Amino acid sequence: MGIEQKAGDLGVVTTTLEKAVNWGRTNSMWPILFGLACCAIEMMGAQASNNDLSRFGMELNRASPRQSDLMFVAGRVSRKMAPVVRRLYDQMPAPKWVIAIGDCASCGGVFNNYAILQGVDEIIPVNVYIAGCPPRPEAIIHGVLTLHENVRKERIKDWA
Amino acid sequence: MTDIREVSVNELRHLVSDRALTGETMLLNMGPQHPSTHGVLRLLLELDGEIVVNMIPDIGFLHTGVEKTCESKNYMQSEVLTDRLDYLNPMGNNMVYCMAIEKLAELDVPERAQALRVILVELQRISSHLLWLGTSGLDVGAMSTFLYCMREREVILDIFEMVSGQRMMTTYIRPGGLWRDVPAEFEPAVRSFIDYMPAKIRTYEDLLKKNELFMDRSQGIGVISGEDCLRYGLSGPVARASGLNHDLRKKQPYFGYENYDFDIPVHTTGDVYARYRVRVEEMTQSLRIIEQALNRLPGGPVRSNNRKYVPPPRSELGTSMEALIHHFKLWTEGFSPPVGHVYAVSESPRGELGVYMESDGSPKPFRVHFVTPSFVNLQALPLMCRGLFIADVVAIIGSIDIVLGDADR
Structure with a gap:
């Protein structure tokens, strides 16, 4: 039984390489299983039953940075944690993206003090910021979809 | 740096x-x-x-400097930070922080506010235990419990959103009572939750209680004796799983816990399985407390009338000069409790949660210190893990239910 019998007459689909690659990247983006603080709980909420992020191909959290494409920085990043976050980011293979979930990861939030990094963009580049303290699961899904939209617009000449 | x-x-x-x-x-x-x-x-x-x-x-990877930041904010602003300490128990953190202020300032809390605080904190206890059950089930390979527990947790978060506008970081419990009265839909929502929850708890029991794999991973693992619990100062479900009948809701009741009829689940084996049993049974007891509190929920105001500490209602601002002055003073400067120091303590889902507060008579606290159960319970982790397999470490960390925001502050 070949694919032809299973699928019927599919015909020919023509597309560009760019679109095909971006389609693949957006629909199987694997986040790293990594939570820092309060926002990690809402991130779990976004992936659990009621909100179900797996509708967008985002359910498979990888425990190792080597296998992941996307980093959710979910929560406040302390000065002690900052080198670890940077190291995890460096270990991820390209192409890689970062979503800063919540106010603390975006700009320090309510903690303007000696211990907390005033935004994770001080140490790693961030693609999408999600506001909220913590953001609702719907907001997290919106952030993920915003990232997907941006990834779909990526051009082949920028990849190199 | x-x-x-x-x-x-x-x-x-x-x-x-x-x-x-x-x-x-x-x-x-x-x-x-x-x-x-x-x-x-x-x-x-x-x-x-x-x-x-x-x-x-x-530890210290989540050190947030909350205690130091509190010293540079006034009492009301600092309360916002307490939500984010133990982020699975924001209501309980607010409550114990307000208890300290109320003790310091000898502020009265109306009966209705006390009963509502009990309901909300017990709901928070259930939601915390649900998240614990889901994630620690996930640690030992029981994926389905996680999906069920998160579903029920959403119902509680919806109730919190209804009363406070926020799902997690509510800051709803304020010095002298609550931020505002609960809406009319609150009571039916909580009633439908307590009707619906016992069947769900039975479902979790079906999934794990007699599950051969779960029992293998949890029975006889991470045993700690009652004496060791006392020596290390452990509290909460960890201590109760080792045979210590210690719960501050019974020993040192606050907000009318002495009037409610409930039991403290105690197990004696002190292993991971016993801690699981204690937490699941606590959920049922919390439902009992909520039901009793709802049945005799008194009417009346939810905030104290002491205008030196509690802002006047919005409606008074247009008609009363005094109310306007108090409002202005409270929102520009904040209140100044008398000089002194207090220690307030409550039973959080993880154990004894205390606040030590020192006031120098200014609108900002001189020192706030949080005595947090996760930090204390974490000490015993090496003792529980020695001599066991590395895979058991995962089950034991799950069973003591640490929240790093609580331990590192």
Whole structure:
């Protein structure tokens, strides 16, 4: 039984390489299983039953940075944690993206003090910021979809 | 950045056994990014094959400086930070912080506010235990419990959103009562939750209680005796699973807990399974408390009338000059409790949660210190893990239910 019998007459689909690659990247983006603080709980909420992020191909959290494409920085990043976050980011293979979930990861939030990094963009580049303290699961899904939209617009000449 | 002190290997030598120096045992780093450390905990394990010889927990990866930040904000602003300490128990943190202020300022709390606080804190306890049950089930390979528990947790979060506008960081309990009265839909929502929840708890029991795999992973694992619990100062479900009948809701009741009829689940084996039993049974007891509190929910105001501490209602601002002055004073400067120091303590889902507060008579607290159960309970982790397999470490971390925001503050 070949694919032809299973699928019927599919015909020919023509597309560009760019679109095909971006389609693949957006629909199987694997986040790293990594939570820092309060926002990690809402991130779990976004992936659990009621909100179900797996509708967008985002359910498979990888425990190792080597296998992941996307980093959710979910929560406040302390000065002690900052080198670890940077190291995890460096270990991820390209192409890689970062979503800063919540106010603390975006700009320090309510903690303007000696211990907390005033935004994770001080140490790693961030693609999408999600506001909220913590953001609702719907907001997290919106952030993920915003990232997907941006990834779909990526051009082949920028990849190199 | 402050200067980083260099430590020589000789200074750290006492942390590991002599066998580690000869290469007979292996040192393995677990965390801070590890799927089962429940946050950012780093464990340095000394392993003999797969057996844990020693463990050195390294905390502080989520140190937030909350206590220091409180000193530069006034009492009302600081309360917002307490939500984010133990982020599975924001209502309980607010409550104990307000208890300290109320003790310091001898502020009265109306009966209705007291009963509502009990309901909300018990709902929070259930939601915290649900998340614990889901994630620690996930640690030992029971995926389905996680999906069920998160579904029920959403119902509680919806109730919190209804009363406060926020799902998690509510800041709803304020000094002298509550932010505002609960809406009319609150009571039916809570009633439908307590009708619906017992059947769900039975479902979780069906999934885990007699589950051969779960029992293998949890029975006889991470045993700690009652004496050791006392020696280390452990509290909460960890201590109650080791046979200590210690719950501050009974021993040192606050907000009318003495009027409610409920039991304290106590188990004696002190292992991971006993801690699981205690927490699941606590959920049922919390439902009993909520039901009783709802049945005799008194009417009346939800905030104290002491205008030096509690802002006047919005409606008075247009008609009363005095109300306007109080409003202005409270929102520009804040209130100034008398000079003194207090310690308030409550039973959080994880154990004894206390606040020590020192006032110098100014609108900002001179010192706020949080005595947090996760920090205390984490001490006993090496004791529980020694001599067991590395896979058991995962189950034990889950069973003591640490929240790193609570431990590191």
